[in-house]
Amino acid sequence: MALVFAFLALLNLHLQKVDVKNAWLRPANKGMNSALYFEVTNNSGKPETLLNVSSNIAELVQLHESYIQKGMMGMREVKDVVIKPHSTFSFKEGGYHVMLLFLKKNLKPNSTEVFFLHFKNSGTVKIKAVVKKG
Amino acid sequence: MNHLKFVSNKIILFVFFSGLISFLFFGCAKKFPEQKDISGNNYVLLNQDSAKVNFPSDFKGKILVITFIYTNCPDICPMTTHNMQMVQQKLAKEGITGVQFAAISFDPSRDTPKVLKEYAEVRDMDLKNFIFLTGNKKNVYSIIHEFNFIAIPGDTTFVDKKYPVYFYTHTDKLFLVDKQGRIRNEYRGSKVNSQKLISDIKSLED
Structure with a gap:
């Protein structure tokens, strides 16, 4: 019986289409903005699309991209983010990030917050992110 | 012979x-070629405690590591202030004093002293030699122009008819100013090589 459960657990792990790791966000105060970063791996053979992210800690949550153009840094909202088959996409500082606007609470270092990532094929994935200095 | x-x-x-x-x-x-002498003009600003600060005359005799930020920036500006915080901590460990770190807001209408203080507090910043500054728009932008820094506000859009969302497009730089008030070097703020900056600071100490 134990072997069956182990097999099923392994099968479930194998079938998990997306993995999200190393999620963290910046400290910020209530009413201000923060950014969420993580790595998402698409284990499937088809492209996966992150459609949006939801959270209770911010009034607005948007997918954003920081960019550099003619020596100037800018930021813009993006509609969605496509993760290629069998690849990892990094939401990282100075690049793609999840923008958290009008925070409902203070985000202090070492606290954790919950987010829901909504994918086109994989559905909703719940993650925990830690507030890190940065 | x-x-x-x-x-x-x-x-x-x-x-x-x-x-x-x-x-x-x-x-x-x-x-370290002298890029520009900024000691000629003086501007009144407010620090995070709402105390008046004369810029740059109040910093004469100190090496100044300075950048420009807006606190609603979630990505690039915090990277820059965090890099400065790391350098500040490394210098403190080495017992190097006489270096002042400063971040001037280019969004003064929103970045009041109170907002700046909260920005510093939530990041556990050591304000002994790290100062956040704001002031009237004319003074702030006069200083920004002295450093050839550019900050352009985008249009404010209202999401769900109630959330005013705005961002700036801005230069990503921090500057090294010597004890006489002369800009001596500049770096990419969000990706500065801290060892290079520390080495440059030490070179200006003598």
């Missing part, structure tokens, strides 16, 4: 020492 050899040796020594002296003087000068 011996006389000729003596003269030849003297010439070689002269050329060697001339070259060495030139290298020491001009080589160092090239490493």
Whole structure:
């Protein structure tokens, strides 16, 4: 019986289409903005699309991209983010990030917050992110 | 013959020492050419405690590491202030004093002293030699222009008819100013090589 459960657990792990790791966000105060970063791996053979992210800690949550153009840094909202088959996409500082606007609470270092990532094929994935200095 | 050899040796020594002296003087000068003297003008700003600060005269005699930010920036500006915080901590560990860190807001209408103080507090910043500054728009933008820093506000859009969302497009730089108020070097703020910055600071200490 134990072997069956182990097999099923392994099968479930194998079938998990997306993995999200190393999620963290910046400290910020209530009413201000923060950014969420993580790595998402698409284990499937088809492209996966992150459609949006939801959270209770911010009034607005948007997918954003920081960019550099003619020596100037800018930021813009993006509609969605496509993760290629069998690849990892990094939401990282100075690049793609999840923008958290009008925070409902203070985000202090070492606290954790919950987010829901909504994918086109994989559905909703719940993650925990830690507030890190940065 | 011996006389000729003596003269030849003297010439070689002269050329060697001339070259060495030139290298020491001009080589160092090239490493830190004076980019601009900003000590001529003075502007009144407010720090995170709402105390008046005369910029840059209040910092004369200190090496200044300075950048420009807006606190609603979630990505690039915090990277820059965090890099400065790391350098501040490394210098403190080495017992190097006399270096002042400063971040001036280019969004003064929103970045009040209270907002700046909260920004520093939530990041556990050591405000002994790290100062956040704001002020009236005219003064702030006069300083920004002195540094050839550019910050352009985008249009404010209203999401769900109630959330005013706005962002700036801005230069990603921090600057090193010497004790006499002269800009001596500039770096990419969000990706600064902290070892290089520390090395440059030490070079200006002497």
